[in-house]
Amino acid sequence: MALQFTRHRRLRQTANMRALVRENFLRVEDLIYPVFVIEGNAIKNEISSMSGIFQFSLDRLSEEMDEVVSLGVKSVLLFGIPSEKDECGTGAYHDHGIVQEATRFIKERYPDIIVVADTCLCEYTSHGHCGMIENEEVLNDPSLELLAQTAVSQARAGADIIAPSNMMDGFVAAIRQGLDEAGFENVPIMSYAVKYASAFYGPFRDAADSTPQFGDRKAYQMDPANRIEAFREAESDVNEGADFLIVKPGMPYLDIVRDVKNQFHLPVVTYNVSGEYSMVKAAAQNGWIDEKAVVLEMLTGMKRAGSDLIITYHAKEAARWLSE
Template identity: 80%
Template sequence: MKDLQFKRHRRLRSSANMRALVRETHLHVDDFIYPIFVVEGENIKKEVPSMPGVDQISLDHLKAEMDEVVSLGIKSVLLFGVPVEKDEVGTQAFHDHGIVQEATRFIKEHYPEIIIVADTCLCEYTDHGHCGVIEGGKILNDPSLDLLAKTAVSQAQAGADIIAPSNMMDGFVAVIRKGLDEAGFEDVPIMSYAVKYASAFYGPFRDAAGSAPQFGDRKTYQMDPANRLEALREAHSDVEEGADFLIVKPTLSYLDIVRDVRNEFNLPVVGYNVSGEYSMVKGAALNGWIDEKTIVLEMLTSMKRAGCDLIITYFAKDAARWLAE
């Protein structure tokens, strides 16, 4: 053996402190954006059946939720609204007293330092569950853009720090940027769902947000999961139109796309650790098949390693506790 020449890689794995010393990727609570589902009504705290540990909450429960978020050191939340009334154009999405707008005002009044990211879409608010205007069974692109811009401006007026349009209509960043600028919100950034696939991993979210399409699917506006180069075309368009962040959604099965986007652009890259990814881990953990803490931290670390600067995740509270340990 003395005459053999080979590398001693294990020298840098010899102890926990040695491994920590040379660790290349680090998770931090500041990396997390925590999604919250706010519903209209009173005294509502209802666990989403397909997402153990995730609740739909009414405004009167929002303070308790935010107290926990703040106590864990989480600095950013993503707000989704679940209205009582829905119509064909999603009027409650851009209503001055819509549920996201009211939740935003409440959080800004009581927790002014928290960064509020407002999901800007119509699917939770339309009676057909699609992300735009419908005519003859077709989702119309350009008429939908006007409504999305109205929604973004309404959310910014309520105090949202970041607008996050998730609809995947062509030109949505350009129209929303123009609408925000004309309304005096030049300094409000856009966190674009730049690369959003028509994924089966969204199923539990549609339970949480009540946003399942009532007919057809979203494959005419969300991306084909088989496509890679298309992701860069989509992201390039959004950068040219004024995006400030680029989201890749989902993340776990699309880490190659995260790395492509990270290598191509110098904007912050955001991974969305979506509901299906969450529910699979939770379900396996509840059955005792996996070690949830170890799996989750490994999964989130893989997203950071692939190139995510930020991670939207339903595991944010759990991960914050584990990291604090």
């Protein structure tokens, strides 16, 4: 008797056949590129733990932005490194803070680029935490007022999207209220809704000079062992007025990306974080992997898991490869 089985390989025989039945696609428009801006002049500092990623002063920012635009990347996420820090993170919400000035710079010269402003205090506080401190405890409610001030100052500078990453309870509600009262009711919030207390953030802390001076962030970022908690966090942000939901990090949390995509009806953004980037870079530089193949597979996997958008340090390289 003849064997009875399904011939799945019929749809995999050629490149054109595989393209015909492909379910998920990665586009350059899906990518958001993080950019680090630093106070000072004539600065282009490569991040030692992030090969190919730099801190730029405003007078050299065009070097980065010209390349971003030429590659067709439509969106950037701005992080700022101030020259001075204090207990309250004043540089975060100063109208002439580094992110505010970089936003004006980009919107004046590259008006079609979508500027997403990271809204947090950790890069600007002398203690490196994401809020106000008292007796080495991060205070939730007093921090909300400063975060709202930060968001309003960023919107006033021209930011298209506010992206609060601090993980204080009620941060979306406070920022939404602050924006609305200041006349920025049409500025959307891309909330870091599900942000884990991850070991994959190490290289970013080199780039943003944001390592906590004491303790850690486990009291306000999520426990990597938890899944159901992600639903509670995301639901709160939806109810408070979020317009996008970020899951961070990416690769170790693709189950959470799918959960959030299935549960909520907002665009889902995955943050392919610094540690993921640096591991791929290190392996590629050692000749252990095919960097192009691995990066495109990784980003496509994030799309398959449910990501509408991906924040990634690979954005420029991926844009080149996608255009080939």
